[in-house]
Amino acid sequence: MNLQGLVPALEHDGKALYESLVLLEYLEDAFPSTNPLRSPDPHENGLVRLASAQISNVLVPSYYKLLQAQEPQQQKEAKEALIQAFKDVWDQWFVKGGEWSRGEKFGVLDCVIAPWIVRLDILVEHRDLKISELGEGLEGYVKRILERKSVKDTISEKEAYKSVYQRYLNNTAESEVAKATRKGEWLK
Numbered sequence: 001m002n003l004q005g006l007v008p009a010l011e012h013d014g015k016a017l018y019e020s021l022v023l024l025e026y027l028e029d030a031f032p033s034t035n036p037l038r039s040p041d042p043h044e045n046g047l048v049r050l051a052s053a054q055i056s057n058v059l060v061p062s063y064y065k066l067l068q069a070q071e072p073q074q075q076k077e078a079k080e081a082l083i084q085a086f087k088d089v090w091d092q093w094f095v096k097g098g099e100w101s102r103g104e105k106f107g108v109l110d111c112v113i114a115p116w117i118v119r120l121d122i123l124v125e126h127r128d129l130k131i132s133e134l135g136e137g138l139e140g141y142v143k144r145i146l147e148r149k150s151v152k153d154t155i156s157e158k159e160a161y162k163s164v165y166q167r168y169l170n171n172t173a174e175s176e177v178a179k180a181t182r183k184g185e186w187l188k
């Protein structure tokens with residue numbers, strides 16, 4: 001389904017598609033809901049796409065870099081870069097004062113960032129990350145994401161993450177993502 005062999009990939013009605021951000025929009029289009037994740041305002045959706053691209057291109061690679069960093073100095077620098085990536089997303093794209101990233105309604109941007117919030121506990125346990133280092137506003141948001149029913153209902157069990165991520169933590173993973181991270185690159 002995906003020539004790069006990456007997940008997520010989806011087959012629906014006999015047709016395949018991939019790239020998580022594309023799939024997210026596809027699911028909104030293919031299964032219109034009375035409680036849509038996208039806004040009726042095209043400009044707002046444009047902003048959410050810009051923010052999502054920043055998460056995919058900056059925050060996610062920073063996450064993997066810290067996960068695979070072995071030397072203390074490397075870990076320190078990678079941790080600072082990841083914290084900065086979260087703070088930049090917060091400063092630039094979060095509507096302040098709302099419960100969710102773009103205000104009072106849980107939406108696409110929350111779905112894009114939630115998986116990386118769910119995975120933070122691995123860095124707390126193994127890379128000495130403290131959620132408080134992300135800043136007060138994000139700390140509260142992290143709690144709300146982790147307590148949300150739809151998030152809890154759709155994340156993998158902790159044990160499943162552990163076995164996969166252990167290889168990244170030892171820097172022995174041979175996935176395309178791990179190999180690119182080791183070379184200081186990111187998959188395009």
Ligand SMILES: N[C@@H](CCC(=O)N[C@@H](CS)C(=O)NCC(=O)O)C(=O)O
Nearest residue numbers: 006007008019020021175176177178
């Ligand atoms: N930009 C892609 C990234 C996909 C990606 O990195 N997937 C990882 C898992 S989250 C994967 O399939 N890894 C297997 C590999 O690297 O070989 C997306 O958002 O869908």
